Amino acid sequence: MASITKPRTNMKNSIIAINPSFPFLHFLPHSPLTALLFSPRKSQKSLHLCTNFSTTLLLFSLSLLFSFTFLLGIFLLGFLRSYQNSPLPCSVFSSPEFFSTSLSSRSTSVSDNDEGVPRLSYSTMVPLPAHGLSGNLSEPEREFWQQPDGEGYRPCLDFSIGYRKASAEISKERKRYLMVVASGGLNQQRNQIVDAVVFARILEAALVLPILQVNLIWGDESEFSDIFDVEHFKKTLQADVRVVSTVPSSHLMLRQPIHSKIPRDITPKWIHSRFFNQLNKDGLLILKGLDSKLTKNLPSDLQKLKCKVAFHALRFAAPIRQLGEQLAKRMWIEGPYIALHLRLEKDVWVRTGCQTGLGPEFDDVVAKIRESEPEFLTGSLNMSHAQRKLAGLCPLNAFEMARFLKALGAPKSTRIYNAGGEPFGGGRALHPLIAEYPNLVTKEMLAREGELSRFVNKSSALAAIDYIVCLSSDVFVPSHGGNMGRALQGHRAYVGHRKFIKPNKRAMLPFFEDPTISEAEFGSVVRELHRKSLGQPEPRNYRRDRDVIAYPVPECLCQKP
Numbered sequence: 001m002a003s004i005t006k007p008r009t010n011m012k013n014s015i016i017a018i019n020p021s022f023p024f025l026h027f028l029p030h031s032p033l034t035a036l037l038f039s040p041r042k043s044q045k046s047l048h049l050c051t052n053f054s055t056t057l058l059l060f061s062l063s064l065l066f067s068f069t070f071l072l073g074i075f076l077l078g079f080l081r082s083y084q085n086s087p088l089p090c091s092v093f094s095s096p097e098f099f100s101t102s103l104s105s106r107s108t109s110v111s112d113n114d115e116g117v118p119r120l121s122y123s124t125m126v127p128l129p130a131h132g133l134s135g136n137l138s139e140p141e142r143e144f145w146q147q148p149d150g151e152g153y154r155p156c157l158d159f160s161i162g163y164r165k166a167s168a169e170i171s172k173e174r175k176r177y178l179m180v181v182a183s184g185g186l187n188q189q190r191n192q193i194v195d196a197v198v199f200a201r202i203l204e205a206a207l208v209l210p211i212l213q214v215n216l217i218w219g220d221e222s223e224f225s226d227i228f229d230v231e232h233f234k235k236t237l238q239a240d241v242r243v244v245s246t247v248p249s250s251h252l253m254l255r256q257p258i259h260s261k262i263p264r265d266i267t268p269k270w271i272h273s274r275f276f277n278q279l280n281k282d283g284l285l286i287l288k289g290l291d292s293k294l295t296k297n298l299p300s301d302l303q304k305l306k307c308k309v310a311f312h313a314l315r316f317a318a319p320i321r322q323l324g325e326q327l328a329k330r331m332w333i334e335g336p337y338i339a340l341h342l343r344l345e346k347d348v349w350v351r352t353g354c355q356t357g358l359g360p361e362f363d364d365v366v367a368k369i370r371e372s373e374p375e376f377l378t379g380s381l382n383m384s385h386a387q388r389k390l391a392g393l394c395p396l397n398a399f400e401m402a403r404f405l406k407a408l409g410a411p412k413s414t415r416i417y418n419a420g421g422e423p424f425g426g427g428r429a430l431h432p433l434i435a436e437y438p439n440l441v442t443k444e445m446l447a448r449e450g451e452l453s454r455f456v457n458k459s460s461a462l463a464a465i466d467y468i469v470c471l472s473s474d475v476f477v478p479s480h481g482g483n484m485g486r487a488l489q490g491h492r493a494y495v496g497h498r499k500f501i502k503p504n505k506r507a508m509l510p511f512f513e514d515p516t517i518s519e520a521e522f523g524s525v526v527r528e529l530h531r532k533s534l535g536q537p538e539p540r541n542y543r544r545d546r547d548v549i550a551y552p553v554p555e556c557l558c559q560k561p
Contacts, residue, residue, distance in 0.1 A: 180192065
């Protein structure tokens with residue numbers, strides 16, 4: 001399929017390409033004079049009609065015009081060259097024009113400066129532009145597709161002078177090395193990698209490429225380089241921490257301890273006092289189990305570092321990126337689309353302690369697994385299913401999601417991309433949603449023959465492809481939060497405030513259970529409950545449970561005049 005948007009061409013090359021012999025030609029006005037001078041079929045007869053005086057005057061005039069345009073061309077080419085090599089200010093990086101550029105022309109071509117460091121303005125993965133409002137839309141439909149006002153918030157990773165001074169030594173560290181083992185699914189691993197960089201910065205250590213632990217649920221044995229662009233990761237962070245592929249042999253010991261008992265909500269001061277002296281002595285520190293252990297209220301520079309890692313350094317490997325972009329284009333070219341992250345997998349029902357909505361035969365299977373392996377259950381053990389549901393701890397099932405989208409004003413003809421895994425119950429689990437919204441597709445349906453074959457049994461790569469397609473959607477809706485939902489919430493805010501709708505389950509579900517409420521009343525209630533959370537920039541407000549990756553305002557996004 002042809003690319004939706006043409007890649008940006010180099011302006012200097014486009015000037016020369018007009019006519020290799022005359023790089024100044026395009027500056028001349030179109031006139032009989034220029035046609036005479038540059039036409040390959042000039043008539044000799046027309047030259048004989050000119051008198052000697054007029055010929056001399058003509059040649060003299062052309063000589064002056066040639067000299068002027070030649071010097072002007074040199075000046076413009078020099079200006080373009082200097083402009084291309086100059087760093088982009090934050091206001092340019094974060095302008096709407098920048099973010100409306102196609103995903104393929106930005107994320108696959110990183111513009112490097114003379115030292116080979118990707119400019120932040122080009123290193124982030126950018127979605128395809130949002131579709132404008134068109135057609136005969138009802139007011140709820142228009143409100144549903146309307147993108148939020150960014151309120152002037154733009155990416156702004158301005159590190160302090162103290163941080164930048166310390167970087168000179170930390171980025172060259174060759175004595176202390178930190179190794180981290182990341183576990184879980186793709187987005188859980190991404191969170192731990194982000195925190196690993198912060199740990200390395202606090203401990204003034206070089207970071208060894210994180211080790212991705214084999215996922216026991218999905219059996220994925222992918223390594224860091226299978227999922228992420230290693231060289232891009234190193235280059236993007238080279239001013240913050242030194243990243244190496246392996247530990248020097250001089251730092252390896254026969255029995256290297258692995259620290260996994262790390263408390264929650266730890267601060268930079270705790271990390272430094274607990275590990276720095278040991279790291280300084282041994283030269284190598286191995287950490288495991290970093291998931292959600294780092295405090296959410298870090299100093300400003302470290303919050304900016306987290307955004308730099310999440311939104312710039314952790315770029316997906318080229319094969320994943322290329323296929324993800326192709327699938328995103330296939331969705332985008334047909335018009336606006338919704339991306340749903342439906343959490344209907346068996347393990348989700350086991351962990352949440354919720355009922356599937358598919359009947360006793362399916363709920364009994366989940367209950368038996370939960371009884372045999374109670375450690376999988378998250379949250380309070382003494383809560384009933386009904387209590388969990390009313391507390392907002394259960395995913396929306398397909399029926400509830402269909403009713404939710406309809407209440408918000410999503411048209412029946414809307415194309416929906418389902419980013420969730422294989423639902424427990426198969427097609428039966430999705431039937432209520434497909435009955436209301438028949439244009440529901442998955443990556444398996446979008447991909448052509450053989451395109452997904454290299455990613456068979458690679459759950460992290462498949463999740464990364466889903467992530468890319470979701471990033472370019474006009475509207476993103478998660479059915480149950482989770483790491484992917486939080487990551488996309490922040491990423492979509494960071495690249496231009498794309499609409500993100502987080503279902504307010506706790507406030508909304510009582511109305512689901514009310515048989516007396518009409519569909520019109522239900523829609524009015526649902527829209528009012530979500531009016532203030534339809535993608536507007538929401539400050540983190542220094543709440544303990546709010547991660548800057550999901551809420552990049554105000555640390556990583558600032559209001560620019």
